[in-house]
Structures are given as C-alpha cells and as structure tokens.
Amino acid sequence: MSINSNNLSALINDARFRNIGFQVLIIGALVFSVWWLMDNTLTNLENRGKSLGFGFLVQTAGFEISDTIGTWLFDYEVGVSSYTDIYFIGITNTLLIAALGIVFASIIGFTVGIMRLSNNFILKYFATVYVEVIRNVPLLLQLFFWYFAVLGILPGARSQMEVLGGLGGLNITGLYLPAPVFQAGFGLVFFAFIASLILSYGIAKFSKKKQDETGLGLKVAVIVPVLIISITGITYVLMGGPLDWTFPEFKNTGPVFKRGFQSDSGMVLVPEMIAVLLALTLYTAGFIAEIVRAGILAVSKGQTEAAYSVGLRPGITLRLIVIPQAMRIIIPPLTSQYLNLTKNSSLAVAIAYPELVSVFAGTALNQVGKEIEMIFMVMSTYLVISLITSFFMNWFNARVKIVER
Numbered sequence: 001m002s003i004n005s006n007n008l009s010a011l012i013n014d015a016r017f018r019n020i021g022f023q024v025l026i027i028g029a030l031v032f033s034v035w036w037l038m039d040n041t042l043t044n045l046e047n048r049g050k051s052l053g054f055g056f057l058v059q060t061a062g063f064e065i066s067d068t069i070g071t072w073l074f075d076y077e078v079g080v081s082s083y084t085d086i087y088f089i090g091i092t093n094t095l096l097i098a099a100l101g102i103v104f105a106s107i108i109g110f111t112v113g114i115m116r117l118s119n120n121f122i123l124k125y126f127a128t129v130y131v132e133v134i135r136n137v138p139l140l141l142q143l144f145f146w147y148f149a150v151l152g153i154l155p156g157a158r159s160q161m162e163v164l165g166g167l168g169g170l171n172i173t174g175l176y177l178p179a180p181v182f183q184a185g186f187g188l189v190f191f192a193f194i195a196s197l198i199l200s201y202g203i204a205k206f207s208k209k210k211q212d213e214t215g216l217g218l219k220v221a222v223i224v225p226v227l228i229i230s231i232t233g234i235t236y237v238l239m240g241g242p243l244d245w246t247f248p249e250f251k252n253t254g255p256v257f258k259r260g261f262q263s264d265s266g267m268v269l270v271p272e273m274i275a276v277l278l279a280l281t282l283y284t285a286g287f288i289a290e291i292v293r294a295g296i297l298a299v300s301k302g303q304t305e306a307a308y309s310v311g312l313r314p315g316i317t318l319r320l321i322v323i324p325q326a327m328r329i330i331i332p333p334l335t336s337q338y339l340n341l342t343k344n345s346s347l348a349v350a351i352a353y354p355e356l357v358s359v360f361a362g363t364a365l366n367q368v369g370k371e372i373e374m375i376f377m378v379m380s381t382y383l384v385i386s387l388i389t390s391f392f393m394n395w396f397n398a399r400v401k402i403v404e405r
Contacts, residue, residue, distance in 0.1 A: 041372065045372075050369075052372065052373065053370075053373070054370075054373055056083055056368045056370050056373075057082065057083050057084045057087070058082055058083075058084065059082060059083055059368070060079055060080060060081065060082055061078065061079075061081055061082060061083055061085070061086050061364065061367075062078060062079055062367070063078065063363055063364075063367065064078055065086075065089065065354050065359060066270050066272065066352075066353075066354055067263075067268055067270060068089070068092075068093050068270060068273065068353075068354055069092060069093065069096050070088070070089035070090065070091075070092035070093040070096075070354065071089055071354075072267075073089075073092055074088060074089050074092070076089060083360075083364055083368065086359055086360055086364050087356075087360050087364075087377065089354065089359060090354065090355055090356035090357075090358070090359045090360040091356055091381060093273075093353070093354055093355045093356070093359075094342075094345055094346075094355040094356045094385075095385070097273070097276055097277060097280065097345045097348070097353075097355060098341060098342040098345055098385070100277055100281075101277060101280040101281050101284065101341050101345070102338050102341060102342075104277070104281040104285075105280070105281045105282075105284040105285040105288055105337075105341060106285075106288060106334075108281065108282070108285035108288075108289075109284070109285040109286070109287070109288025109289045109291070109292060110288065110289075110292050112127045112130060112131065112285060112286075112289035112292075113127075113288065113289035113290065113291070113292025113293045113296070114292065114293075114296070114318070115127035116128060116131065116289065116293045117293060117296060117297070127289065130286065130289075131286045131289050131290060134282055134283055134285070134286035135283075135286045135287060135290075139279060139280075139283045139344060139347060140347055140350060142279045142282070142283055143275060143276065143279040143347060143348075143350060143351065144350070144351075145279075146274075146275040146278045146279050147271065147272065147275035147351045150275075151172070151271040151274060151275055152172070152271075154170060154171050154172045154271075155170075155171045155172065156171060156172055157171060157172060157173050157260045157261075158252070158256070158259045158260050159171055159252075160176075160250055160260075160261070163175070164177070164178075167247060167248075168247075168248055168266070169248055169250055169261065171260075171261070172271065173260070173261065173268070173270075173271070174268040174269055174270045174271055174274070175268065175269040175271075175274060176248035176250075176261050176266050176267070176268050177248065177266060177267050177268075177269065178245045178246065178247045178248070178266055178267070179245065179246050179265075179266050179267035180243060180244075180245060181243070181244040181245065181246055182242065182243060183242035183243065183244060184242060185239035185240065185242035186239070186242040186243055188235060188239055189232065189235050189236050189239055189242060189243075192231050192232050192234075192235035192236075193228070193231075193232045195231065196227055196228040196230075196231040196232055197228065199227060199231075200223075200224040200227055200228060203218065203220065203223060203224065203227070204220050204224065206218070207220050246265055246266055247265065247266055248261055248262075248265050248266030248268075249261065249262040249265035249266070250262075270353070272348065272351050272352060272353035272354075273353055275351060275353075276345065276347075276348045276351070276353050276355075280341055280344060280345060283344075284337055284340065284341045284344075287337050288334060288337055291330055291333045291334055291337065292326075292330055294329070295326035295327070295329040295330035296318075296322055296323070296326045298326065298329050299322050299325045299326050303321055303322060303325065304317055304321070304322060307321050324400070327400045327401075328397070328400070328401050331393060331396065331397040331400070332397065334393070335389070335390060335393040335394075335397075338389055338393065339386050339389055339390065342382070342385055342386065342389065343382060343386070346358075346382075349362055356378055356381060356382075357378060360374060360377070360378060361374055361375060361378045
C-alpha cells in the first residue's frame with residue numbers, strides 16, 4: 001500500500017506528468033465545450049424549425065446596394081445577383097477601405113510623428129494638438145462628424161462644386177470623378193507594368209549587393225522610374241492606347257428630376273465611403289504618429305551626433321540612419337494599428353456604407369435569417385484578413401531588422 005502511495009506521489013510530483021495531465025484536461029474540457037455548444041445549437045435550431053446550411057448563397061438577392069467599387073466589379077443587379085455576390089461585394093468594399101486607410105494613415109502618421117520632434121514651434125505643437133485630439137475622441141463620433149457635419153452640408157443633388165478643374169464634381173450624393181474604360185489589349189499593358197516592377201526589384205537588389213561589396217551602387221532612384229515608365233509606355237503605345245475615360249456629366253437644365261450628375265457617366269465615391277475613409281485614416285494616423293515618435297526617440301542620440309560629425313544633413317541622417325534603426329521598434333505596434341483599422345471598418349455599418357458587416361451580416365442576414373452561418377463567414381473572413389496582414393508584417397519586420405555582426 002505504501003509502495004502504491006509512493007508511486008502516486010512520485011507521479012504527482014513529476015513536472016512532466018503534471019504538464020501532460022493539465023494539457024489533457026484542458027483539451028478534454030475544450031472538446032466537451034465545443035460538443036455541448038454544437039449540440040445545444042442544433043437542438044435549438046430544430047425546435048425552431050431551422051437547419052444549418054449554406055444553400056442560401058445561390059439564392060438571388062432582392063435589395064438595392066449603393067454604387068461602390070464592389071457593385072461595379074461584380075455587376076450587381078437586384079433580382080439577378082446572388083448572396084454570394086453580396087458577400088464578395090462586402091469583402092471588396094472592406095478591403096478597399098482597409099487598403100486605402102493603411103496607406104494614407106501610414107503617410108500621415110509618419111509625417112505627424114516626425115513633426116512632433118521638429119524644432120519648429122508651429123509644426124511641433126500643431127502635431128501635438130492633432131494627436132491628442134484625434135486619439136481622445138471616439139472613432140464613432142469622428143465618423144458621425146465627417147458624415148453629418150462635413151459631408152452633410154455639401155450642395156444638394158441638383159448642384160455641384162467643381163473639382164479637378166471641372167473634370168469632376170462634388171455634392172451631397174458623392175464625389176464624381178473620371179472613370180477608366182479598359183479596351184482590348186490593356187491586359188498586356190498591365191502585364192508589362194508588373195514585369196517592369198519585378199525587373200526594378202531585381203535591379204535594386206543587384207545595386208545593394210554591389211554597394212555592399214564595392215561601396216558603389218547604381219542610381220536606382222533614376223533607373224527604376226525611367227525603366228517602369230519606358231516599358232509600360234512603349235507597350236501602351238504599341239497596343240494603340242487601350243484606355244479611354246468617361247467624364248462625369250452634370251445637367252442643370254431640363255426637368256428638375258433629371259438634373260444633377262447622370263448615373264451612366266464617370267465614377268462616384270459615395271459620401272459614406274469618404275466619411276469612413278477620412279475617419280479611419282485620421283484616427284489611426286494619430287496612433288501611428290506616437291508609435292513613430294517613440295521609435296525615433298528610442299534610437300541613441302549618439303547615432304545622430306556621429307552622423308552630424310561627418311557632415312551629414314539632418315534629413316539624410318533621419319532617412320538613412322535613424323529611421324532604419326527605429327523600424328524594428330515601430331513595426332510590431334504598427335501591425336496592431338493596421339489590424340485595428342481593418343476591423344474598425346465594420347463601424348461603417350453606422351452610416352450604411354456597404355462593407356462586409358453592413359451588407360452581408362446586416363441587410364442580407366435580415367432577409368435570409370441564417371444568423372449562425374453568416375456570422376461565422378464574416379468572423380472567418382476578418383480572421384483570414386488579419387492573419388494575412390500579420391504574416392506580411394512579420395515578413396517585412398524580418399526583412400528590415402538590423403543584422404548584428
């Protein structure tokens with residue numbers, strides 16, 4: 001009896017046994033929880049006369065969607081397009097807002113972050129006020145401000161404010177711009193553009209390797225733009241210029257109900273999209289600015305002083321010495337801001353911009369009634385987008401980190 005007690009005590013005191021035991025218990029509890037949740041869900045659905053399934057995706061949708069890039073790409077038509085089209089329209093609009101927001105927020109954030117460290121009084125305190133105000137006002141309120149207080153007071157649908165020297169116009173219904181019309185052969189022009197980018201990347205890599213070995217590199221800043229413009233331009237000319245433009249047409253005469261911008265001319269950025277993009281961009285830029293400022297301040301002042309001692313100007317010192325070292329500190333929290341911007345795009349449901357949550361988990365869900373399936377699809381979509389963003393940023397972080405010798 002004492003031998004068995006001793007063996008049991010030895011097992012309990014064995015760290016390896018305890019670790020395995022705890023993991024088995026946790027996995028068992030997780031499996032049981034998932035089973036219980038699924039069983040309970042299926043039972044409740046059966047009691048309500050419902051069943052799980054994704055057959056609704058092939059059904060035709062019967063509601064209007066405001067004109068966006070997504071509806072244009074998928075040629076949405078009420079009573080013809082399916083809920084699968086609705087899903088991809090929502091993804092397209094979400095990705096468009098996220099991509100544009102990341103680009104603009106990065107540009108503004110880096111600029112404001114550097115301005116906060118400027119010796120110029122006006123620049124420094126303007127950036128400080130911007131960051132403190134933007135970061136401390138809820139994003140939803142900023143979204144309402146841009147949509148109702150700024151865009152809501154634009155000229156009515158029968159009037160306009162000219163933009164781009166009369167090539168476009170702006171009123172309460174949106175920003176109207178020239179729209180590209182791709183002709184036969186444009187695909188080859190696009191392929192030539194991509195090929196020039198790949199070739200330029202190869203030249204940049206070769207130049208860096210040559211500079212590391214000999215101290216002399218190629219003039220990449222001159223060669224790359226000339227190469228891209230030459231290859232793309234020559235292909236464009238050889239293909240007969242396969243790109244036309246349609247311009248917004250505004251009528252201020254005739255019957256009142258026909259006045260305003262005509263629906264079959266140019267392209268329109270709806271006010272909901274503009275408001276979401278402005279709010280997300282400016283809000284996220286405030287956080288990025290602080291991340292950039294902290295990253296730059298983390299670099300030893302000795303680096304800057306050493307650069308000045310050999311005659312480097314402040315701009316070159318910041319671009320070639322300080323920022324490359326600061327990037328290893330900036331990128332991890334910057335990744336979190338990119339993920340937050342993408343997920344915060346779901347707030348667009350508050351002003352009815354047809355992104356994924358609004359159009360698929362909102363309007364479409366109310367019509368179809370497949371709550372579990374549709375919410376699962378939306379959650380999975382955001383998860384995949386976030387994982388792809390994290391993977392790319394981790395790869396980029398590994399590429400730019402300083403290799404110590």
